[in-house]
Amino acid sequence: MDDSEAPWWRSAVFYQVYPRSFADSDGDGVGDLGGLRDKLGYVELLGVDALWICPVMRSPMADGGYDVSDPRDIDPLFGGLEALDAVIAEAHDRHMRVTMDLVPNHTSDQHRWFRAALAAGPGSPERARYWFRDGRGPDGALPPNNWPSIFGGPAWTRVLEPDGRPGQWYLHIFAAEQPDLNWENPEVAADLEQTLRFWLDRGVDGFRLDVAHGMAKPPGLPDMERIDTRMLHLEDDDPRFNNPGVHEIHRRVRKVMDEYPHAVAIGEVWVNDNTRFGEYVRPDELHLAFNFRLAQTPFDPERIRAAVDNSLHAVAGVGATPTWTLSNHDIEREVTRYGDGFVGHARARAMIMLELALPGAVFIYNGAELGLPNVDDLPESALRDPTWERSGHTVRGRDGCRMPMPWEGGRPPFGFTTGVPWLPMPPEWASVSVEKQLERLDSMLSLYRMAIELRAVRPEFAGPGFEWYASPPGCLAFRRDGGLLCVLNATAAPILLPAGEVLLASVPLAGRTLPANSTAWLV
DSSP states (O other): OOOOSSOGGGGOEEEEEOGGGTOOSSSSSSOOHHHHHHTHHHHHHHTOSEEEEOOOEEOOOTTTTOSOSEEEEEOGGGTHHHHHHHHHHHHHHTTOEEEEEEOOSBOOTTSHHHHHHHHHOTTOTTGGGBTEEOOBSGGGOBOSSOOBOTTSSBSEEEEEOTTSSEEEEEEOSSOTTSOBBOTTSHHHHHHHHHHHHHHHHTTOOEEEETTTTOSSOOTTOOOOSSOOOSTTOOOTTOTTSOOTTHHHHHHHHHHHHTTSTTOEEEEOOOOOOHHHHHHTTSTTSOSEEOOOTGGGOOSOHHHHHHHHHHHHHHHHTTTOOOEEESOOTTSOOHHHHTTSHHHHHHHHHHHHHHHHHSSSEEEEETTGGGTOOOOOOOOGGGOOOHHHHHTTSSOOOSGGGOOOOOOSSSSTTTTSOSSOOSSOOOGGGGGGSHHHHHTOTTSHHHHHHHHHHHHHHOGGGOSSOEEEOOOOTTEEEEEETTSOEEEEEOSSSOEEOOSSOEEEESSOOBTTEEOTTEEEEEO
16 A cells, blocks of 8 residues: 555545444444454445544443543444454455544543542542533532533533532533543643554554544633524534634644654534634644535535535645545435435435545545435434434434445345344335445446546546536536546536536436436546
């Protein structure tokens, strides 16, 4: 895996694996690293450059592994350290990089630090690693401020002190089982640096940093002036996130990463303002940051163009690489967002071709290559997302986009497990399994494979240059400086294609016309 002159991640296609839903090797109904290793041949066949593995560290699983009790160990649910070592070794043998999720904003309430903080009492060094505060009002019975949790309810939980009396409150921007770390404490930064080196020394090629915009908190923890409790609907004036102190944290991370020149640090950054977004990917901070504009954009040509422009401009000022994604484990799947059924499927095919034609790094969420829709009719008894409970059973949460992968066979669990899958799988997925789609050249999976291969081998995709090209109303076209022309028809009628050889189209073409809801690449 020799590095080329440009860093490998600048144009890489990353494949996001949500491990508990990818493949189960031991029959307990939950996907694991053994299952991922068994399917690495499939991932190689897809043609991607790197894996991004969602959290597999030790965890009580109150939030699907994003509540970490030991950041330097792998949970037995996923197979332990040896299972990850085996995935890394085989992925490298197959010329794929491996990046993994880290969760630096918070720990599990079962982390040894937090258990020590509860036992130590107010004013202790153990509590200084977190955000413990006295409450407001008579007897401190009210939370220290009015911040809500992203998952619903207040962002504060009161504890019983060692003497058994109600005492201080601790901050948790997410679930109560996920207490926020105090990054003003030097022990916190030192511990993350130890964690980074631990995994990099084991062969990991980089990290996706969860809540990378949230680790620094504002002085005095002031009340919020405007409260919006909708999940992932974050504004730049939200005091819980995007505080200036976060950038010194990322500079410390980058210093460690620079000891491993092949490695990449990728931030989850929900920041709307382009100038502030660009600050996260300055030369001494993160290598890449997720820009979610396309994933938040409907199938509308003007809004797609605005999202692309925004994403390019957000990094241009600091010379950083743009990133593109249409879905992930927190976002409704694109087939559903674009209208479901035949139309949603056609638009999803068109959009993956548009995305892969753009300069920069691309992130594909497992199952997108199968055209899986959201599953929004899960029985309430099956829901596992903490949002469901914390919202008082008013918000169903993200389980609908986290369904297990259908691999083969005619009925659930479609080869995902020999047991009972942790979320019930729709019987109608028999027609979209990996097995079925590998048999058809016109399938979504075949389109992904062809498009990813062309992106990797054709010189027309090279270089960072990009310019919009004249197109009819309701359409989009852009040209890469390597010579690729990408045309999207977002209208309800066919259009005439411009001159050039058709390299690939998201649907079969009849002559020189491009059907509705489709994309073509020309050279």
